[in-house]
Amino acid sequence: MHTVIRAYSGAGAKELFDLLERRTPEIESLMRSVQGFVSYTLARSEDGEFGFSVTVCNDKTGVDESIQKAREWIAQNAAGNGAGAPTISEGVVILHVK
Template sequence: MHTVVRSFSGKGAKELFDLLEKNKPDVEKTLRSVKGLVSYTLVRSADGGFSVTVCNDKAGTDESIQKARDWIAKNAASTGVAAPKVTEGSVVLHVK
């Protein structure tokens, strides 16, 4: 499995997470369409938030990054949020 964490902070990050929360059904639909999706978690933090996406392979996390980027461009460009800090890697342990 492969995981990607996308962290948003600074200008527009709180506004982005307000929009994501208001549009949870659409966000969920978008992420559920990712091939090989294992799990997706969206977390609000003090300075914005982050997402954690786990997929069967790197191709899935790459697809999730693109779908998230497209969703933000289409629905949240007005927030002015900067590109996220992206951290990714192979899963060592996944507990359900």
């Protein structure tokens, strides 16, 4: 399995996560449509100034697809909120407990 973490902070991050929270059913459907989807988590800091998502897929192809779908969704739905590009970290899963 592979995973990707997309972390957002700074200007616009709070507004982006406010929007994501209001549209969680849509976000869930989008991520479940990713090839080889295993799990998805969306989280934010207590003050809302920082947020991140964690996507786990069966392989790197799914992770790459999730990155692209997230980028497209933000471009179409949140381009005007000022959030910068996320810091992206990805790798091979060592342990996945659910």
